[in-house]
Each structure stands twice: as structure tokens, then as C-alpha cells.
Amino acid sequence: MTTRSIAAVVIGRNEGERLLRCLRSLQGQVQQLVYVDSGSGDGSPEAARALGAEVVELDLALPFTAARARNAGLAALRKGIEFVQFADGDCEVDPGWIAAAAAFLQSHPQAAVASGRRRERFPDASVYNRLCDAEWDTPAGEARACGGDALMRVAAIYTAGGYRETLIAGEEPELCLRLRRAGWQIWRLEAEMTLHDAQMLRFGQWWQRSRRAGHAFAEGAALHGAGPERHWVAETRRALLWGAALPAAIVLASLVHPLLLLAACIYPAQVLRLSRRMGNEQALFSVLGKFPEASGALEFYWRRWRGKARGILEYK
Incomplete structure (x- = not known):
């Protein structure tokens, strides 16, 4: 060639x-x-x-x-x-x-x-x-x-x-x-x-990049999630579960009884579980990253409902 x-x-x-x-x-x-x-x-x-x-x-x-x-x-x-x-x-x-x-x-x-x-x-x-x-x-x-x-x-x-x-x-x-x-x-x-x-x-750069990933997951799932590949459906669900649904449920439960805040221990437990496969550093940021990913996914759904597209999201 x-x-x-x-x-x-x-x-x-x-x-x-x-x-x-x-x-x-x-x-x-x-x-x-x-x-x-x-x-x-x-x-x-x-x-x-x-x-x-x-x-x-x-x-x-x-x-x-x-x-x-x-x-x-x-x-x-x-x-x-x-x-x-x-x-x-x-x-x-x-x-x-x-x-x-x-x-x-x-x-x-x-x-x-x-x-x-x-x-x-x-x-x-x-x-x-x-x-x-x-x-x-x-x-x-x-x-x-x-x-x-x-x-x-x-x-x-x-x-x-x-x-x-x-x-x-x-x-x-x-x-x-x-x-x-x-x-x-x-x-x-x-x-x-x-x-x-x-x-x-900087942490803020990593957060923005992770936010952008969450937006991409949600948009990709909206485009092709119904197909046989289930494109980025699992990634979107994980982000929304760990980064939005679980935190909201824990906070609401703590309003019923403060001791229910202990349910937040599921996050360090998840880090420990993942660390066996990917090491401590990657496991920590994999779990932490679900919060900005959920933010990006929710922003996509909010903007789509309003009929407004998002511009580029830069991290540097």
C-alpha cells in the first residue's frame, strides 16, 4: 500500500x-x-x-x-x-x-x-x-x-x-x-x-468529560437502544441507577428515619467489589463517575423534552 x-x-x-x-x-x-x-x-x-x-x-x-x-x-x-x-x-x-x-x-x-x-x-x-x-x-x-x-x-x-x-x-x-x-x-x-x-x-475537567459521556450514553440509547444491539442501554441505566435513583431514594428514606442514611454504604461496598477486577483507583472513579454521567443523561432527557439540542461540552 x-x-x-x-x-x-x-x-x-x-x-x-x-x-x-x-x-x-x-x-x-x-x-x-x-x-x-x-x-x-x-x-x-x-x-x-x-x-x-x-x-x-x-x-x-x-x-x-x-x-x-x-x-x-x-x-x-x-x-x-x-x-x-x-x-x-x-x-x-x-x-x-x-x-x-x-x-x-x-x-x-x-x-x-x-x-x-x-x-x-x-x-x-x-x-x-x-x-x-x-x-x-x-x-x-x-x-x-x-x-x-x-x-x-x-x-x-x-x-x-x-x-x-x-x-x-x-x-x-x-x-x-x-x-x-x-x-x-x-x-x-x-x-x-x-x-x-x-x-x-483538575477534578472539574474529569467531571465534565464524564458528564459528556453520560449525555452520549443517553442519546445513543435513545437512537438505537430498541435495536438488537441495545446500544448503550445498560450504560445509561447504570448511570441513572447509581448516580440519580439510589441517591434520591437514600435521601428520601433518611427523612423517614436518619439511620437509613447507612444505606449509602452501598457505594464503598461497590468500590470494594469492583476493585477486585479493576484496581482501587479505577474502581473508585468508576463509581464516582456515575454521578456526572447521570447528570449528563438527565440533561439530555430534559433538553429533548424541551426540544432543545445541546452544544459541544468541552473539558479543556
Whole structure:
């Protein structure tokens, strides 16, 4: 596989030096390099052009979403591009990834997506960065979904109708679900793919990111939860149970008798139960994360009832 039939679409907003590192990592690996900017104020479009990228600047009058940006990048691809590497602007692509992933897609004609190991650049900078790194350490083999960084077969994406632009998060799993319904396969390869720079150093950032996940769970379940895949139904139910229903029930019960507040001990008990499988740190934040996830899910339902969509929810 030569670079002549491979392109890259990078999306970003105010990524600064991280964007430059991302674009440089793709130079020489692809025929066409496209950067889609979502209203940056740090000079990202100009910096990307200086590195030889074709720049698409999204219309400020329309709501920004990563899905919209990726579709805009797809629309800018030249004729004859067979594979496209999607990457977030805060990631650096491994030098050997695209060649390995393209070879895999060539030898597996039913595969629409190949993703690899995304690692956090500074996992020891904070507990939140470590959580990200652990989240991305998924098993190799045929998978149900991928993340934002992946090499995809262009024809398959068009067959599925592209990304759903209204989603503020969770757009890749939703696309992968439609790809699988159309008979395509999603694969996770045992290969280094990208280094990600989360810069998630504060509790508030982690809370916002978890809130966004809860919103994505609820919206994904609303779209596809009735299908055979039960898309994100279990994740939404767990968030609402542990992050909303149980706390409300415990508080109401304590109004009948204060000793019933002891029912809150179910939370440390859940942490202890999960820690046997995932370790103390991940278990603690898995349980704690149900509160912001429930907040995000409830916000989705509230806005849907009012007929109002939510804009992007950024954590940095």
C-alpha cells in the first residue's frame, strides 16, 4: 500500500503545539492531509497551512461537533482516496501505524475500521490522565466500536451515511454500529497507534468529560437502544441507577428515619467489589463517575423534552 490512496483528516480547536505535533507525525505517511478547524482563536488554521495541510474552517453560524468536523474532512478528500486516517488534534500518530493498518484493511476486505493502541502521553501527570490511558487499553480482535483515532475505509463510511453530525459525543460508536449493521467489521489491532495529550489535571475537567459521556450514553440509547444491539442501554441505566435513583431514594428514606442514611454504604461496598477486577483507583472513579454521567443523561432527557439540542461540552 502506497500513500497515494491514503489521506488523513485531523480535527481540532485551539490545540496549539499539540496540533503541530499531530500534523508533523502525518507528513510523509499520507497523500492528502486535511485539517478541519472548529473556530480556533489561536492561529491553528494558519499554522496548519504552513505545514502543508489543506484547511477547512467550519461555518461559525452552525453548532460545532466532532462529527460535523469529520464529515467536512471527508467531503474535502480527493478522488481515489481509499483509506482515511482520522485523528484528533491533540494526538501524535505512530510512525508505523498507518502502513500496518492499511495492510490489514487490504487483506481483510470486510473490515471497515482498524484502530490500535492509543496511549496517554503523560499518564503520571494526574489520576485523570491515568484513567484515560486505562480506558483506551481495550482487547485486540474484532470489536464493536473504535475511538476518534482510526484508519477507515472511505467507501464503507459513505455506505453507512457518514457521521451523525448532531451528536456532541459518542459519534464513533454510533457510526460503527451502523457499519456493523451493513455487514462491515471493526477491528482493534495489537499495534501502537497514537499518543494523546489529555491535559486533564483538575477534578472539574474529569467531571465534565464524564458528564459528556453520560449525555452520549443517553442519546445513543435513545437512537438505537430498541435495536438488537441495545446500544448503550445498560450504560445509561447504570448511570441513572447509581448516580440519580439510589441517591434520591437514600435521601428520601433518611427523612423517614436518619439511620437509613447507612444505606449509602452501598457505594464503598461497590468500590470494594469492583476493585477486585479493576484496581482501587479505577474502581473508585468508576463509581464516582456515575454521578456526572447521570447528570449528563438527565440533561439530555430534559433538553429533548424541551426540544432543545445541546452544544459541544468541552473539558479543556
